[in-house]
Amino acid sequence: MTQVSLHALTKHYPGAPAPAVDGLTLDLAPGSLTAILGPSGCGKTTTMRLIAGLLDPTSGDIRLDGTSVLATPPERRGVVMVFQNHLLFPHMSVAENIGFGLRMQGRPAKETAQRTEEILARVQLTGFARRRPTELSGGQQQRVALARALILRPKVLLLDEPLSNLDASLRAEMRDLVRDLQRETGITTLVVTHDQSEATILADRIALLLDGKLRQVASPAELYARPADTAVARFFGxxxxxxxxxxxxxxxxxxxxxxxxxxxxxxxxxxxxxxxxxxxxxxxxxxxxxxxxxxxxxxxxxxxxxxxxxxxxxxxxxxxxxxxxxxxxxxxxxxxxxxxxxxxxxx
Structure with a gap:
């Protein structure tokens, strides 16, 4: 289990009037599931990309278990990000998509096949190994994307709006699956969402971002009952x-x-x-x-x-x-x- 610490993390895009992320300090406890919640444009996805190493911060630090990873390339951080639009390879089967990361690591074919079979069962897709992504529903595609991340056994899992493209019944099903898999694996997980109900059901703690600034981080119950200010209270109804x-x-x-x-x-x-x-x-x-x-x-x-x-x-x-x-x-x-x-x- 890995602790993630963000210290005064700031990202100011050139030409922008204000930072997208402004002095964000946040600790994610080892093995926890935390949601970054906020409206569109508040800095949620930028924060996730900074942690993954896909963006460089303007200032501040990102530490895993107390060690800065700013100089560590994305592929060596042990951080895996699942994007909102899945990014599955259409010419590959489900099994090939899921095992892609292991093949890139040079893992033996037998190990890759065994772990692919195990993770397919975990995400309830046994029997779908030979299908192409175009033959899957949106919920099934999201499960493949999740399996492709989990098979790498990352230190940190980042989920960017994982349920936003699903209908209501599939959202509930995927929400339960994400929560169950996180508890089972103990991977420190960060979910980005604009949906309050999704955040409150999924997360141990919620970090509310407004205009790139952290307004409050607390349990879902505390945010509802003991908001830090009127902006937080209004956001939660x-x-x-x-x-x-x-x-x-x-x-x-x-x-x-x-x-x-x-x-x-x-x-x-x-x-x-x-x-x-x-x-x-x-x-x-x-x-x-x-x-x-x-x-x-x-x-x-x-x-x-x-x-x-x-x-x-x-x-x-x-x-x-x-x-x-x-x-x-x-x-x-x-x-x-x-x-x-x-x-x-x-x-």
Whole structure:
């Protein structure tokens, strides 16, 4: 298992107004699966290409197990990258594609054939060895690309948007396969994606990149419940932001004093809570009077806009619960203390 450490990694393309990757410092624990998440153009793929050695950084360092690899050519880093568009050789069979890297290393034909057969079974493609890539579905092609990487037994595996070209059912299937294979092999793995749900299901930790800068790295649950700032909260679907001050365990704002969880930041800040954490009813701590302003059906949930005095609150509720709320009449809602968090004020 290999530790990957990025230290103040920066890539500034000539003529670009700002760095594509700006001072990125990130550690990937040995044997972990980490996702770099962010919108298009935030520096995700550039970061991956820097680690693989396909690009040279403007500054900073890349270390594997504490040793810099900046002077090490890509083929000697022990890092393998699976590209978004597979890059399979159309004139080769599935088996030939998978064994290509071993043949380039000069491995004996018998060893290559045996390892190819083993990895085909691992990616659930037994019986597909003689087929050409054009005879495969998109999901099968992605499995071949993954097998071609895994057969090399890399120190580090890089997956660039591995599920983006698949339909919903295939994405779920491939997601489970990637996760299972990573756990089985223990290869330190980095996945690049713009899909929040994909990142949260796959990864042990998520590194959120916005405009080339690392905004927060944490477990999926922490990013949802304890975002570092409003930009992180909004990226993960945050919708409620209320200005006020945190002191003596309570947040004071236009909503009145609300009890906070232990460890909440103190001082001027912005109270946030996720729409799905709003509870209907209650008369105790953190109970408020609210009126329905609008409802919107979203399938498994309904988004309800509430007015609590001068404050607008967004709530996500089961459709039946949303439909049962009174029109133009006040009712009680509760904001559980554990659901509240205080973000730093916007400067």
């Amino acid at each position: 945050g919708a409620n932001f209320i200005t006020g001050q945190s002191r003596s365990g309570k947040f004071h704002s236009a909503l009145g004093p609300l009890r906070l969880p232990e460890g909440a930041p103190v001082g001027d800040g912005i109270l946030t809570f996720r729409p799905e954490e709003v509870e209907v009813g209650g008369a105790g701590e953190n109970s408020l009077s609210a009126v329905v302003f609008s409802r919107a059906f979203h399938g498994s949930q309904s988004r309800v806009t509430l007015h609590a005095g001068p404050v607008v609150i967004e709530a996500l509720l089961p459709p039946a619960a949303a439909a049962s709320l009174p029109d133009a009449q006040p009712f009680r809602i509760t904001l559980p203390p554990a659901a509240l968090w205080v973000l730093p004020p916007v400067r």
